[in-house]
Structures are given as structure tokens and as C-alpha cells.
Amino acid sequence: xxVRLARKRGFCFGVEDAIExxxxxxxxxxxxxxxxxxPVIHNPQVVQDLEKAGLNQxxxxxxxxxxxxxxxxxxxxxxxxxxxxxxxxxxIVDATCVLVKRAQTVxxxxxxxxxxxxxxxDANHPEVRGVIGYAPDVIVVDSEADLDRLLPRRERLGIVxxxxxxxxxxxxxxxxIAARPFRELKVVNTLCLEVVRRQEAxxxxxxxxxxxxxxxxxxxxxxxxxxxxxxxxxxxxYHLESWDQxxxxxxxxxxxxxxxxxxxxxxxxxxxxxxxxRALQPAEA
Ligand code: SF4
Numbered sequence: 677x678x679v680r681l682a683r684k685r686g687f688c689f690g691v692e693d694a695i696e697x698x699x700x701x702x703x704x705x706x707x708x709x710x711x712x713x714x715p716v717i718h719n720p721q722v723v724q725d726l727e728k729a730g731l732n733q734x735x736x737x738x739x740x741x742x743x744x745x746x747x748x749x750x751x752x753x754x755x756x757x758x759x760x761x762x763x764x765x766x767x768i769v770d771a772t773c774v775l776v777k778r779a780q781t782v783x784x785x786x787x788x789x790x791x792x793x794x795x796x797x798d799a800n801h802p803e804v805r806g807v808i809g810y811a812p813d814v815i816v817v818d819s820e821a822d823l824d825r826l827l828p829r830r831e832r833l834g835i836v837x838x839x840x841x842x843x844x845x846x847x848x849x850x851x852x853i854a855a856r857p858f859r860e861l862k863v864v865n866t867l868c869l870e871v872v873r874r875q876e877a878x879x880x881x882x883x884x885x886x887x888x889x890x891x892x893x894x895x896x897x898x899x900x901x902x903x904x905x906x907x908x909x910x911x912x913x914y915h916l917e918s919w920d921q922x923x924x925x926x927x928x929x930x931x932x933x934x935x936x937x938x939x940x941x942x943x944x945x946x947x948x949x950x951x952x953x954r955a956l957q958p959a960e961a
Contacts, residue, residue, distance in 0.1 A: 682936035690773030718896035754809025787811030791834030885934035892938030899938025
């Protein structure tokens with residue numbers, strides 16, 4: 677079958693840096709002494725590889741013994757996590773992506789400048805849960821229905837967004853906020869260009885193919901966004917974690933398949949998938 681790859685896909689620099697730091701930290705410590713606060717990135721295969729190398733995982737600082745090395749993942753953490761780790765005499769190794777760090781700093785600065793901070797994002801995403809810890813009473817909104825929570829209307833709002841959100845969605849939300857009578861809006865662009873470039877590339881690819889495969893962790897926000905863009909283009913779209921989840925009926929009746937991958941998907945998963953898809957004979961496809 678003919679297979680075309682998105683010109684920008686897979687690992688971003690933030691994920692590469694986080695994996696490298698996790699591997700180095702595990703190598704430099706005794707086995708079992710390094711604990712990540714949740715999955716280092718949203719990709720189960722990469723997380724399994726790190727676990728095999730000796731990285732433990734825990735969602736709860738309270739269970740860790742003094743002297744344990746704690747790895748803060750690429751999505752970052754709130755200031756309470758760092759404070760509690762210091763109280764418990766845990767060593768922190770910080771794999772927070774620099775762009776997530778910037779969003780945290782921006783939220784703090786907006787609050788210090790007197791703005792009520794509004795974050796456009798998914799309230800359950802670990803990045804958002806961490807970022808909103810840098811100012812009191814941050815309001816998280818992700819749909820126009822959420823905007824009714826932005827009261828009183830005479831407030832000065834400082835607006836940021838989850839780094840992995842789509843620019844069109846963020847622009848729509850900002851437009852909807854601007855249509856309401858707030859005294860002042862200050863918008864700081866916290867979107868990640870790595871993600872935006874993958875979204876632009878997949879939109880281009882959608883015009884050339886008749887079925888799309890989006891590879892990446894099912895919990896990965898930026899991978900899910902890529903799948904949403906493909907669906908918006910009217911293509912049959914499959915969000916899979918690896919070739920194991922592929923079924924021949926997914927390509928039945930299709931001639932050209934497109935493949936892209938989220939920012940936490942390693943090249944070996946993308947390459948294996950594309951090779952196996954290319955090897956399918958017409959009768960199988
Ligand atoms: S997608 Fe962007 S914000 Fe997220 S880890 Fe990668 S570079 Fe950082």
C-alpha cells in the first residue's frame with residue numbers, strides 16, 4: 677500500500693530532553709532509588725523501557741523515603757510539589773519542558789501584575805494541574821460554556837493556554853472572551869511551536885491520502901489533537917499506540933495511507949508501522 681508520512685512528526689525536543697535526563701539519572705543512581713512522579717511522557721512503550729532501565733513510578737510524594745530522587749516529568753509540577761519534596765528531604769531532578777516552565781512563569785507574572793489568570797486547557801491534564809499552581813484561583817476554561825464562570829465581568833484577565841492546544845481552538849476561545857465586557861485582557865502566547873508544526877503538517881497530508889493513522893499514547897493530548905484534525909478533514913482516522921493494534925479492515929478500500937505521530941512517539945514505532953503498512957499486498961489492503 678502507498679504510505680506517506682507527515683513531514684513533521686514524532687519526538688519534540690522537550691520529550692527528547694526528558695527521556696535523556698531520566699536515563700542519565702537512573703544510570704547515576706543506585707537501582708530503585710529514582711522515582712518519577714507519574715509517566716515521564718505520555719507514551720507507554722517509552723515508559724516501559726525506562727522502567728526496565730530501573731526507573732520507578734509513583735503518584736504520591738508522601739510514600740517516598742528521605743533521600744529518594746524524584747524526577748519531575750516533562751509536564752511539570754506545581755510549587756507545592758517542590759516544597760513538599762524539600763520538606764521530605766527528597767532530591768529533585770527536574771525534567772519539565774522549558775516551554776511548560778515558561779507557562780508557569782507567565783502565570784506567576786500575570787498574577788503579580790494584578791490580572792486574574794485564565795488558562796485555556798483541559799483541567800485534568802497534568803501540565804494544566806501544575807501550571808495553575810503558580811497563581812491563586814486560576815480559572816481553567818476549555819469551551820464557551822465554561823466562560824460563564826468568568827465573573828465578575830469588570831476584572832482584568834491574563835490569559836494563557838495549555839502548550840499543546842490547537843491555535844484555532846485557542847483563538848476561538850480568546851475571541852469569545854473578548855466578546856464579553858471585561859475591563860482588560862492580556863493574552864500571552866504559551867502555545868508550543870513544535871506541536872503547531874505537527875498540526876500544520878498533518879493538515880497538509882490530509883489532502884493527499886484517503887485514510888490516516890495517528891500514532892501515540894491514547895492519553896497524549898497533542899496526539900489526540902492530531903487525530904481530531906484528521907477527522908475534521910473528513911478522513912477515516914485511527915489513533916493507535918503501535919502496529920499491534922492495526923487491523924487489515926482499517927485500510928480496506930483505501931489506496932493511500934497517511935501516518936503521523938504525536939510529540940512523545942519514538943521513531944522506531946513510526947518506522948515499524950510505516951514499513952509494515954507499505955508491505956501490505958493489495959488483497960490485504
Ligand atoms: S510538545 Fe512542546 S511543550 Fe510539550 S514537551 Fe514537547 S516541546 Fe515541550
